[in-house]
Amino acid sequence: MFISFEGLDGCGKSTQIELLAAYFERNGIEYVRVREPGGTSLGEEIRKLLLHKEMCARSELLLFLASRAQLVEEVIKPALSRGVVVIADRFAHSSNAYQGCGRGLGYELVKSLNDFATDRVYPDIVFFLDIPEETVFQRLGVEKDRIERETSEFWRNVRTCYMKMAQEEPERFIVIDGTADVSEIHEKIIGVVRARMRGKKY
Known part of the structure; x- marks a missing residue:
């Protein structure tokens, strides 16, 4: 199974990934965690460029794609072929939106x-943790990377795009209120994962 977490910056992805990983560990389910950009030696070098170097939008996209291609070949495909669960902190849907x-x-x-x-x-x-664009500014710290410093209009466009994808891919996307209680969100995620592992669909 391949699971990704998506959402605006500050939506709570990292917390929910930690909780899901702990659940898998308690239940003896083998998994690997990856992040985007990054997850490979090449990807981590690209990550440094993307977060801290100024560049045009086309360069940004191409770097994300290069990191993603390497991650698929080096980590994701081999893990899935071994029957290992993959948990991704962002994947392709991020580029569609961002x-x-x-x-x-x-x-x-x-x-x-x-x-x-x-x-x-x-x-x-795809677990999409949905938060209003104004929540991004409330949750992000003082130290922001190049992307986190974007405007309200940028975040609004990104959020709208995520909702569009959720409508286009209802079998894949699970939309969750990212402003809800952390434990409530976790229980929702676990419920979906358990059901999918039993072969059910939502």
Whole structure:
């Protein structure tokens, strides 16, 4: 099973990934965790560039795609072939939202480039932790990276794009209120994961 977590910056992905990983450990379920950008030696070098170097939107997208392609080949495909669960802190849907809609490069263009970069390997479940764009500014600290310093309009466009994808891919996307209690969100996630592991669909 391939699970990814998506949402605006500050939505609570990291906390929920930690809780899900702990659940898998308690239940003896083998898993690997990856993050985007990053997850490989090449990807981590790209991450440094993306978060701290100024660049145009096209360069940003291409670097994300390069990191993603390496992650798929080096980590995700081998893990899935061994029957190991993959938990991803962001994946291809982030580029659709952030670069396709937030940066205005074009939703359909980015989707097609993602097909190439991922070799059409996509998550079985996407947990989208939805928060209003104003919550981003409330939750992020003083020290912000290049992307976290974006405007309200940027975050609004990104959020709208995520909701569009949720409507287009209802079998894959699970939309969760990211402003809810942490334990409540975790229980919802566990319920979905258990059901999918039993072969059920939501």
